[in-house]
Amino acid sequence: MVDISFFGEDAFALDELARKKGVTALVDCGVAPGLSNIIAGYVTEKMDQVEGNDHPQKDNQKNNLSSKFIDKGAKMPILNIEGVGEFEIPARTRLVNALEDNGGEPLHRCGGYSRCTTCRVEFLAGEPDSMTEAEKAKLENTKDALGSYRLSCQCTVDHDMHVKVLLPFSESGLDDPGARPEDQVTP
């Protein structure tokens, strides 16, 4: 038996009865608030950016901060793929794979290693501020690339974004789009 919170009776007075009945009783075990605060704190450690006034890393003793906070923290980013639709994507999913899994048909001829530029996308909204070193180097060394497009294999979906796939597989005339990129950004 588990009592999650606000146990009205003297828990220790029930010890003998529990033993007699052969049950294990966990009383006032602090699921919410309690465990929820810990979970919210853990989630914020994993996020780049936190919205809202309540912040369990600063005040994890504060009651009832969690539901409001978790609602915000758990919201999945929306990926709008131009001409295809809008999709909720687990945060930090590699963009090229999010496109692949939701009908965006990106090419990824080098397997996501920032070598081919076939995974290129145009950001219509939500372009990431930062670039991996590999993407920066590739775009700087490719004619007319820097400022024109981004490499979806080097971006992760960590906020809402709207992208257009510039070289869709079905229009490429190629036999396959390339090996599926790994879950983590490479190289």
Ligand code: FES
């Ligand atoms: S540069 Fe080749 S898949 Fe992204």
